[in-house]
Amino acid sequence: xxxxxxxxxxxxxxxxxxxxxxxxxxxxxxxxxxxxxxxxxxxxxxxxxxxxxxxxxxxxxxxxxxxxxxxxxxxxxxxxxxxxxxxxxxxxxxxxxxxxxxxxxxxxxxxxxxxxxxxxxxxxxxxxxxxxxxxxxxxxxxxxxxxxxxxxxxxxxxxxxxxxxxxxxxxxxxxxxxxxxxxxxxxxxxxxxxxxxxxxxxxxxxxxxxxxxxxxxxxxxxxxxxxxxxxxxxxxxxxxxxxxxxxxxxxxxxxxxxxxxxxxxxxxxxxxxxxxxxxxxxxxxxxxxxxxxxxxxxxxxxxxxxxxxxxxxxxxxxxxxxxxxxxxxxxxxxxxxxxxxxxxxxxxxxxxxxxxxxxxxxxxxxxxxxxxxxxxxxxxxxxxxxxxxxxxxxxxxxxxxxxxxxxxxxxxxxxxxxxxxxxxxxxxxxxxxxxxxxxxxxxxxxxxxxxxxxxxxxxxxxxxxxxxxxxxxxxxxxxxxxxxxxxxxxxx
Amino acid sequence: xxxxxxxxxxxxxxxxxxxxxxxxxxxxxxxxxxxxxxxxxxxxxxxxxxxxxxxxxxxxxxxxxxxxxxxxxxxxxxxxxxxxxxxxxxxxxxxxxxxxxxxxxxxxxxxxxxxxxxxxxxxxxxxxxxxxxxxxxxxxxxxxxxxxxxxxxxxxxxxxxxxxxxxxxxxxxxxxxxxxxxxxxxxxxxxxxxxxxxxxxxxxxxxxxxxxxxxxxxxxxxxxxxxxxxxxxxxxxxxxxxxxxxxxxxxxxxxxxxxxxxxxxxxxxxxxxxxxxxxxxxxxxxxxxxxxxxxxxxxxxxxxxxxxxxxxxxxxxxxxxxxxxxxxxxxxxxxxxxxxxxxxxxxx
Numbered sequence: 001x002x003x004x005x006x007x008x009x010x011x012x013x014x015x016x017x018x019x020x021x022x023x024x025x026x027x028x029x030x031x032x033x034x035x036x037x038x039x040x041x042x043x044x045x046x047x048x049x050x051x052x053x054x055x056x057x058x059x060x061x062x063x064x065x066x067x068x069x070x071x072x073x074x075x076x077x078x079x080x081x082x083x084x085x086x087x088x089x090x091x092x093x094x095x096x097x098x099x100x101x102x103x104x105x106x107x108x109x110x111x112x113x114x115x116x117x118x119x120x121x122x123x124x125x126x127x128x129x130x131x132x133x134x135x136x137x138x139x140x141x142x143x144x145x146x147x148x149x150x151x152x153x154x155x156x157x158x159x160x161x162x163x164x165x166x167x168x169x170x171x172x173x174x175x176x177x178x179x180x181x182x183x184x185x186x187x188x189x190x191x192x193x194x195x196x197x198x199x200x201x202x203x204x205x206x207x208x209x210x211x212x213x214x215x216x217x218x219x220x221x222x223x224x225x226x227x228x229x230x231x232x233x234x235x236x237x238x239x240x241x242x243x244x245x246x247x248x249x250x251x252x253x254x255x256x257x258x259x260x261x262x263x264x265x266x267x268x269x270x271x272x273x274x275x276x277x278x279x280x281x282x283x284x285x286x287x288x289x290x291x292x293x294x295x296x297x298x299x300x301x302x303x304x305x306x307x308x309x310x311x312x313x314x315x316x317x318x319x320x321x322x323x324x325x326x327x328x329x330x331x332x333x334x335x336x337x338x339x340x341x342x343x344x345x346x347x348x349x350x351x352x353x354x355x356x357x358x359x360x361x362x363x364x365x366x367x368x369x370x371x372x373x374x375x376x377x378x379x380x381x382x383x384x385x386x387x388x389x390x391x392x393x394x395x396x397x398x399x400x401x402x403x404x405x406x407x408x409x410x411x412x413x414x415x416x417x418x419x420x421x422x423x424x425x426x427x428x429x430x431x432x433x434x435x436x437x438x439x440x441x442x443x444x445x446x447x448x449x450x451x452x453x454x455x456x457x458x459x460x461x462x463x464x465x466x467x468x469x470x471x472x473x474x475x476x477x478x479x480x481x482x483x484x485x486x487x488x489x490x491x492x
Numbered sequence: 493x494x495x496x497x498x499x500x501x502x503x504x505x506x507x508x509x510x511x512x513x514x515x516x517x518x519x520x521x522x523x524x525x526x527x528x529x530x531x532x533x534x535x536x537x538x539x540x541x542x543x544x545x546x547x548x549x550x551x552x553x554x555x556x557x558x559x560x561x562x563x564x565x566x567x568x569x570x571x572x573x574x575x576x577x578x579x580x581x582x583x584x585x586x587x588x589x590x591x592x593x594x595x596x597x598x599x600x601x602x603x604x605x606x607x608x609x610x611x612x613x614x615x616x617x618x619x620x621x622x623x624x625x626x627x628x629x630x631x632x633x634x635x636x637x638x639x640x641x642x643x644x645x646x647x648x649x650x651x652x653x654x655x656x657x658x659x660x661x662x663x664x665x666x667x668x669x670x671x672x673x674x675x676x677x678x679x680x681x682x683x684x685x686x687x688x689x690x691x692x693x694x695x696x697x698x699x700x701x702x703x704x705x706x707x708x709x710x711x712x713x714x715x716x717x718x719x720x721x722x723x724x725x726x727x728x729x730x731x732x733x734x735x736x737x738x739x740x741x742x743x744x745x746x747x748x749x750x751x752x753x754x755x756x757x758x759x760x761x762x763x764x765x766x767x768x769x770x771x772x773x774x775x776x777x778x779x780x781x782x783x784x785x786x787x788x789x790x791x792x793x794x795x796x797x798x799x800x801x802x803x804x805x806x807x808x809x810x811x812x813x814x815x816x817x818x819x820x821x822x823x824x825x826x827x828x829x830x831x832x833x834x835x836x837x838x839x840x
Contacts, residue, residue, distance in 0.1 A: 052798030059792050068789065070587075070596030075502040078601055081803035081810075 001091070001120035003029060009095040009109045010438075011040050013120060014048055017087040021045065022146065024443050024453075024465040026123040027093060031113035036100050038113055039123060039131075040093035041463060043442045048088040056086065094439055096462055097132075105131055107461070125149050125464060132460040140183040142176075142454065143469040151466040155187050157458035158365065162384050162411055163395040164404065166429060167418020172450040174199050176416055176468050177367055177397050181328055184365050185217050188326035190319065192352065193367040194345065194374065198334035200367075202474030209474060217327040219318040223336055223344045224303030230312040231270040231305060236261050238350040243295055246342035253291040256284050260292075271307040272300060302340040304347075315351060323361055333374065341374040349379065349387070356390040363391035371396055372403035380404075384411050401428040414456035419447040432456075439463055501582075501602045501646065504614050508605040509812055512574055550767055552721040552746075554775035560661035561777045562588035564650045565790035568643035571804055572816070577607030580639035581804050584646045585794040586654050588661070589777055589786050596793055599650070603804060604642065611638045618645050644675040648684065655688045655695075662773050663688055664787045665697035669739030669756035670731060678736050685738060685758050694761055694769040697739060698787055699754040704729070704741070711743050712752040720782070721746045721774050723755065723767070740766055744782060746774055751782040 001019055005012040011029065015021050023042055030037040047053075072079065095109035125145040129135070129152075136154025145151050158180065165173045181191050181203065193200045204218035205211060221227035231239070236258065243249040243257060260278045264270050279292045299305050306312050318329045331348060333341050355361040366383075368375065375383075383394050384407070396404055402425070409415075409432040417440065420426050426444055430437035435455045443453050443465065455463045566584035573579075583600030606614060615638060655663055669685070671678035688695045704711045704726070711726055718724075723742040731737050739756030740763075757766040778785035796804075808814050 050799050050802065052800065052802075055795075055797040056799050068594045068596065070594075070598060070793070073597065073599045074601075076505065076601065076603060076807065078603075078800070078804055078807050081807045082800055085799055085803045085806060 001027070003113065003115045003118050003120060004090065006112060011038065011093045011095060013040075013091040013093055015045075015089045015091050017084055017089075021089075021091055021122070023446055024146065024463075026096070026125065026128050026462070027091070027120055028099070028123040029113050029118050029120050031118045033117060034111065034113065036098055036111060036113070037102075038095055038109070039097045039099060039105075039128065039462075040095050041439070042091045043094050043439050044092040046090045046092065048090045050085055050088065053086060056082070092442075094436060099131060103131075125151065128462060128464075129459075132462050134458075134460050134462070138187050140180070141469060142179070142452075143466040145464060145466055151454070151459075151464060153454070153458045155183055155189075157414065158184070158393065158395075159363070160388070160393055161413035161457065162388065162393070162408070163414040163416070163456075164409070164412045164429075164432075165395060165397045165416040165418075166401045166404075166420075167399065167444075167447075167452070168420050168422075168425070169399050170449065171418035171447075172452065172468055173397050173399065173416075173418055174369070175450070175471060176418075176452060177369075177395065178203060178473055179468060179471050180395065181365075181367060182214055182471065182473070185214050185326045185328055189365055190322040190326065190361060190363070191328040191365045191367065192319075192348070193328060193330045194333060194348075194369060194371070195330050196333050196369040196373060198332050199369075199476050200328075200330045201332060202476040203328060203330070205474035206472045207474055212473065214328070217322070217325070218330060219314075219322070219327060220330045220332055221315060221318065222332040223340065226314055227331065227344075228304055228306040228308075228312045229315075229347055230307060230309050231272060231275065232309060233312055234270075234347075235350075235354070236265075238347060238354075241350060242299075242343050242346045246339060246346050247295045247298055249295050250291060252285075253288045253295075256282065256288050257292055257295075272305055273307070276300075298339060299343070302336075302343060304340060304343060315348070316355070319352075319355060319361060319364075338373065345374045349392075352392055353387060353390055356392065361391065363393060366392050366394045367397065368394060369397045370400070370403070371398070372400070380408055384408055401425050404428075406431050412456065414454070414458045417444050417447075417453040417455060419449065419451070420444050434461060435463065500618060501600075504617055505602040505604050508610060508614060509579075509603060509808065511607075511610070512579065512605040512808070512812055512814060549718045549722040549724045551719075552723065552767070552771050552774060554721070555768065555771040556775040557772065558591065559772045559776045560588055560590050560658050561664060561773060561784065561786045562586065562654050562658050562661055563664035563666070563784070563787040563790040564647055564654055565666045565787070565794045566643040566647040566650070567791075567794045567796060568639035569796045569801060570639060571603070571801060571808070574605065574607075574814075576609075577605060577611070577635060578639070579603060579605050579808060580642075581796065581801075582639065582643045582646055583794050583796065584643070584650045585790045586650050587786055587790045587793065588654075588658065594786065594789060596789065598793055599646070600794075601796070601800070601804060602646075603808060604639075606635060606638050608635060611635055614638070615641060615645075618642060641675050648676075648680060651684050652687060655684060655691055655693055658691065658693055660692040661694075662769055662776075663693050663695045664773075664784055664790075665695060666700070666787060666791065667697055668699050668702075668741075668754065669695070669697045669737065669758065670735055671738050672731075672733075672735040678734075678738075681738055685760065688758065689760060694765065695739075695758045696769060696773065697756040698744075698783065699756070700783075702754040704754060711741075711754060714743050714752070718745060720748055721770075721779075723770055742766075742770075744770065746770075746779045746782040746784075749781055753782055 002014045004014045021042055023045060025042045027040050028037050029040060097105045098108045099105055125147055126149045134153060136156055138155035139152045140155050142151045142153055165177055167173050181193065184191050201220045204215035240254060244254055260282055264274055264278055276296055279289060279296055318327065321327055322329065331344065352364055398404060412432050415432055417429060426441045430440040447453060451465055451467050453463055453465050564586050566582065568580055568582045571579045571581055581601040581603045585596055585598045587594055587596040604614060651665065671681040685695055702712060714724055723744045726741040726743060729737060729741055738759055740759050742755040742757065743752050744755040745752040757769060773784060805816060809816055
C-alpha cells in the first residue's frame, strides 16, 4: 500500500490486488522519522484511476455483437502485470486519530506523513481497541468484528448517555437492544422498556422456553391488566399532563378540571366514580362539561385507572425491587390504542421523574421502541436534557430515523447503526454530531444483516463494524404470516 | 492459424534486458507510441502534375462469396531511457475474419534495451533471423529509429507468415506498397507479394494518411462527390529513386461520408482481379468510414494502452530491479509556469 493523497481528513491510499482491505478496516500510516502514525479507516474502495483502462476494456470481447476471439502470445508474461495494475484500488480513508510514540492517541490530523517513507499496514481491531482504551470494568461483548475478534465495550459508556439503535426492518435492532438490556441487568441496572410489539416479554426465558438467569429480574407490566394506577396515587400535575398532552384537553376545561380535582382531594374522594359524579354536577359551561366527560370516559375505558390501591402498586414495587439487584420493567404496549399508550407513557415518565427526584431510584435505562408513536413532541427535548439530569438514560430504537428529531441525533452519544439502503435515512442519521456523513453513508449501506456500525463514545469515536452475537432468549413478537401452516383457532 | 513464436525476438529481448539490471530508468514526459507506415515514413514521390485526362471512378459491387480477410499491424513504444540507451516495447497483431468471426493472434510485447553498443547487433540479428537475403548497403537506423524498425521487421515477418497460412484471401497491410526505403527493402516486399500471389492471396495496402497530390490537390479529395463504393486509379506515379512502387495506386471511397484512403494493390495482379479484390473486401468485411474493420482491429489490438505501459514498467522494475525516476522537465524547471513542458517546446 502506498500513500497517495491527503485532502482535509481524507487520505487516499493505493492498494494492490494482493493486499486485502475492506470497508471499515483500520490502517496505520506510520512515519518512522516523525515517530507518529495516522490511524485511518477505510470508508470506500474504488478502482484506481489508471490511464488507459477504458481503452483496455473497450477492446476486450465481445465486440459489436460479433465474436472477436483470440490468443495472446506473451513470452515475457506481462499480462499478470497488466491485471495487477488494472485491479489496483484506491482506498478512501478517514483519519481517526494520530498515535505518537506508539502510545498516546490524539484526534489531530494536522500533520502530514511522508508519502515516500511511510509504511502502511492493517491495524487489527484488538490493537486499536487497546490503543483507544476501549475497555473497562463492566465489559459487554457486543459480538465479533470482521477479524473474528470480540468487540467488548464498557457498560459505563451507556451510563448517562443518549443512545440510538437504528436500521431498516429485520436487521437486528431489537436483538441488539435485548443484548444491551441483559448486559445492563447483569450489572444490576434498572431498565425500563417501552415494548411496542411485545418483543421483550421473553427476555427471562431461553430460546427453548426455560428460565434463564434473568428470569426473576424481568417484570412484564401490561397496562389495564397488571399495570394500573389509582387516582389517589397521582399528582395533579401528572394527571394534567395526561389530560392535556395525551387526551388534548383544552385550556379552559383544564382549569375547571383542576378545580374539580382540588375539591375531590379536599373531600378525600379521589376515585373514578366520584370524579364522574363531580364532573356531572359541576357548575360550568356545557361544552366544558362535555369536554371533561369525553376525557373522563377515555380514562375509564382505558382500564388503566383503578380505585383499588392494591391493584396499582406493581410499577413502584418493581422499580424498587429492580433498584436492589437490577431488573427490567417491560411495559407491554402491544395491544393498546394510541391514546392509551400515550396515557401510559405520560404516567410512566412522570412516575420515573418523581422517583428519581426523590432519590428513591438512582438512575434508569429507558429503552424506547418507535418512540414517535407514543412520545409527545415536548418530551423529546425533555428526555435529552432535563430527564437525563434526573437519571433517565434513553436508548431510542427505530427503523424510521426521520421520526427522531435532529437535535436528538446531534446530542446522541452512541449510535448503533444497522443497514440502510435508503439515502434519505442515512442522511438523517449522518446529522449525528459524533460521526461524519461519509462514514455513515458509505459503510452502513453495505452492512449485512446482524452487522452493526458502532459509533460514538462507547468505541471512543472509532467506528467499528460488529456482527452482533447471538443471544439465548425467547423470541417474541414475531410477525404473523399468512402463508404458514398455523391453523386458525376456533373462537366460537 | 499456425504461427510459430518468433523465438529470436524473445531471446534478444531477454538478452538485452539482462544488461540493464540495477540501473535507473528515466520516464519520458510523454510516452511516444509509433505506429508503422505513418505519414512521416511515406517516401518522396515525383509530384503528379499536368494531367488533364479525366479519371473515371470505378463503381464497385460487393461480392459476398466467402473470402478470408486478414490484416497485420505492429506498434512500438518507448518506455523510458537508461543511462546507456532506451527501453522499448514492440507488439504485433494478426487478425483474420472468416464468416462473421474475427480471430486474432497477438504477439508480444517484446521489451528491448537498446544501446549504442547493441542496437546494430540486435537489429541485424533480427534481420538475419527472418530475412536472410539482406543487402549490406541497407542503412542502419539510429537509436531512436530502432524501435520502429524492429516493429517493422516483426510486421514483415507476420505478413510473410500470414500469407503462407491463408490462401485465396485478402491480405490487408497498413501503409503503402512502396519499397526501397530503409525499413522496406525492395527484395523483401517483392518476396512477400510473390508469396501472396502463390497462395492465391491479394495484398491490399491502406494508407491512413497520404501526402500524394494531383495537380496540387490531395488525391484523397478526388472522390468527394462520387457515390460510394468506388475507387479511382491514379496512374503514372513515379517515385524518386531508390524507392519503387510495387502496387497500383487507387483512391478508395468505400462508404458514405468524407473519408477516402489511398489504396495500393499488388501491381502484378491483373487489373480486373484488383477491382474484384476490393469488391470481395466490401462484400466480406465490415467497412466503417471507408476503412476495413479487420485492419482497424489489427491496429487497435496492437496499440499499447497507458495501462500496459505502466504494467511493462512494473515488469522491468520488478524483474530487472530497475529504479524508475521521473526525468526533470527542464522547461518547467527553468521557466516555471512559463515553461510549457518538453512536448510543447518543440512546437513553439
